[in-house]
Amino acid sequence: MQSRTPAPRATGRPRSAAADTAILAATRAALVELGWSKLTLGDVATRAGVAKTTLYRRWAGKNELVVDAVAELFDELELPDSGTLAADIEGVVLQFAAILARPEAQNGLMAVVAESCRDDALRERIRSSIVDRQKRLVLEGRERAQARGELPPEADPLEAARTVDLIFDMVAGAVVHRTLVSAEPADAAWVHGFTQVLLTGLTGPAVE
Amino acid sequence: MQSRTPAPRATGRPRSAAADTAILAATRAALVELGWSKLTLGDVATRAGVAKTTLYRRWAGKNELVVDAVAELFDELELPDSGTLAADIEGVVLQFAAILARPEAQNGLMAVVAESCRDDALRERIRSSIVDRQKRLVLEGRERAQARGELPPEADPLEAARTVDLIFDMVAGAVVHRTLVSAEPADAAWVHGFTQVLLTGLTGPAVE
DNA sequence: AGCTTTCGCTACGAGTCGTAGCGTAATGGC
DNA sequence: GCCATTACGCTACGACTCGTAGCGAAAGCT
CATH class of the missing domain: 1.10.357.10 (Tetracycline Repressor, domain 2)
Known part of the structure; x- marks a missing residue:
């Protein structure tokens, strides 16, 4: 529904659904505190308790992330x-x-x-x-x-x-x-x- | 009217009015080509033929500049x-x-x-x-x-x-x-x- | 003249970006 | 239980932009 799942593989470790909700919630919190221009993906990752690379694996960039959030x-x-x-x-x-x-x-x-x-x-x-x-x-x-x-x-x-x-x-x-x-x-x-x-x-x- | 004139001094070298119009026109051109997010003040300065520092002397930042443009x-x-x-x-x-x-x-x-x-x-x-x-x-x-x-x-x-x-x-x-x-x-x-x-x-x- | 302010230019530290690489964790298939 | 596969956390990196400081030169006014 949210992040464009790139054809979910049947094998391998599944993506954490909890991470998705945490990231989107962290994005909204960052929007409230920082606004759009000062919102950085690194900051969102820290708030959500995930690595910055995880963010980039799921969303193409700031735009797509905020749309979903x-x-x-x-x-x-x-x-x-x-x-x-x-x-x-x-x-x-x-x-x-x-x-x-x-x-x-x-x-x-x-x-x-x-x-x-x-x-x-x-x-x-x-x-x-x-x-x-x-x-x-x-x-x-x-x-x-x-x-x-x-x-x-x-x-x-x-x-x-x-x-x-x-x-x-x-x-x-x-x-x-x-x-x-x-x-x-x-x-x-x-x-x-x-x-x-x-x-x-x-x-x-x-x-x- | 446009850049918030900080009480125009009677003495000293006056600000170039031509620079103002050139900067605002360059800002619009950059908006067309690059959009908002990829628009940089350094690029606008180059297009307008002025130094980047001149831009910062007249406008507080990207927001104010684009509003005037x-x-x-x-x-x-x-x-x-x-x-x-x-x-x-x-x-x-x-x-x-x-x-x-x-x-x-x-x-x-x-x-x-x-x-x-x-x-x-x-x-x-x-x-x-x-x-x-x-x-x-x-x-x-x-x-x-x-x-x-x-x-x-x-x-x-x-x-x-x-x-x-x-x-x-x-x-x-x-x-x-x-x-x-x-x-x-x-x-x-x-x-x-x-x-x-x-x-x-x-x-x-x-x-x- | 002399004074004042602007201008162009260069250089700088700080911060962000998006990615690569590595070792580890969590699944499903055999 | 073992292995292939994928996701994860972490670190480090070059590239880029930001906004500012400092300098000498230019353009006005008195």
Whole structure:
């Protein structure tokens, strides 16, 4: 799931699974204390109680390691079934905001996204282990809302995919920008206002 | 405006303004070719035709230099007066997307934002030289739309400021996420759909 | 002139990188 | 139980970047 296992051999000493979890935890701790730029693989190895060479045997570099370490933070994301689309959105956005509020997520996420601009393999790794898992929530929430009749059904599947992508970029982008650029907390009040605008638009009912 | 001038002395040899522009241009060129992580100040100095020590005399480090280099890209941002709120939004968002499509902006922007998580001075520098200039466009566009009657006027100035912040995070966040995370172009079709959702909401008229 | 500040250049210690080499530990197959 | 195979811990290494110090020369102002 995490380190790209290079076809696990049937013979020989198996890789320590405990080392994997220790390394990823140490990476997050180092992200909190040092941030991205001052994080060194040697330091992570020391924290995790493993040799530096072990790190290089499992991950190609700092980028891949941090992606895996941060990806685990998003494992807890779940789509609540609150009964209404608005409540579903507010619930999942609040979860997302809570993860982004953690310093290890802030320090790691933007840095690897920046690196992915020049590394397609890294971008693919981010997409498969972080982004797609988030996007699935949008897909499920949309289907649920359409079943409830809260959203009009899409006939064209290609058009539907475009809409899901748009919504996803709007939701994730707004929370990320609020948290990391504006540096303000995406708290319950903000999430409520955001959901109102997303559902009814600027010209719609007053924003609460 | 760019390098934090340390109280320009009236006496002595003045700093070469040509060196400043050459350094910032060289920084952008290095961002395109090398990306953030492999960009070194020694390389920038060589490209700009100045000594490495000159760089360190003007900027505290890589972060500050890249912020100033990227900030210049946003100088061209202007709010068009298209007659309707929707057209105004589409116009300015397309401009913003065009800037974010440039590799020097992609490589530099996210990296400095990531660094700013652990450096309040850097965050303030980004805010004053990049973010606030963008936010002013939202403010102007909103006032213009309210004068036209396209948006309801806000009585409470504090509430109005909150709404402007929300809209700004939604617009900038969506474009940034689309461009840098989803890695898809924010072209005219996407901007049109985005504007529709922003104005009328998901439950409003069909997206297109 | 004389003063002040900047500039280009060189050199330096400190720190990190990623790898190679070695002996040892932990599996599965015979 | 023995052996082949792989992972592990450890040390050491060259290469590179960092940020700074020191110097003489250049470019302004009064």
